[in-house]
Amino acid sequence: MFKHLHMTLAVISIFLFTLRFIWTLMESKQLSRKWVKITPHVIDTLLFALGVAMAVKLAINPIEQLWLGEKILAVIAYIFTGYFTLKLARNRTMQIIGYLGAMGWILLVVRIAMTKENVLF
Numbered sequence: 195m196f197k198h199l200h201m202t203l204a205v206i207s208i209f210l211f212t213l214r215f216i217w218t219l220m221e222s223k224q225l226s227r228k229w230v231k232i233t234p235h236v237i238d239t240l241l242f243a244l245g246v247a248m249a250v251k252l253a254i255n256p257i258e259q260l261w262l263g264e265k266i267l268a269v270i271a272y273i274f275t276g277y278f279t280l281k282l283a284r285n286r287t288m289q290i291i292g293y294l295g296a297m298g299w300i301l302l303v304v305r306i307a308m309t310k311e312n313v314l315f
């Protein structure tokens with residue numbers, strides 16, 4: 195049950211990030227709505243917390259099982275590139291490059307989640 199909730203939250207997180215990216219390109223007023231500012235943080239926190247809870251329950255140590263360590267690093271890179279895309283990028287080109295970068299990290303996260311094999315280390 196934990197795993198399905200974790201996967202559902204992951205899909206919602208990627209969807210909300212993509213929506214905010216599109217709204218950023220459009221300079222939409224939707225971005226200043228309260229739920230748009232709060233919901234993604236709640237979803238991402240729950241996603242992370244559930245991941246940690248499963249790792250503890252299954253006794254998977256990210257230092258011994260490198261796939262989990264690498265997945266956590268890739269998630270941190272996704273969060274950073276996401277922050278860059280939505281907050282720091284000053285023009286459309288930078289925003290698009292940031293979004294593609296974030297999607298690249300998400301592809302790595304999903305690949306590691308499914309294969310449980312580390313790719314980079």
Ligand code: HEM
Nearest residue numbers: 200201204241242245246248249254266269303304307308
């Ligand atoms: C954007 C972030 C994340 C995405 C997209 C994601 C995606 C997934 C997916 C698709 C699965 C199911 C894999 C399967 O079919 O067995 C999964 C399982 C899991 N994830 Fe995540 N995850 C994310 C973040 C995290 C984080 C931050 C952690 C830990 C700190 C984590 C720990 C786990 C664990 C322990 C499992 C269960 C593995 C097992 O069943 O043996 N995930 N994740």
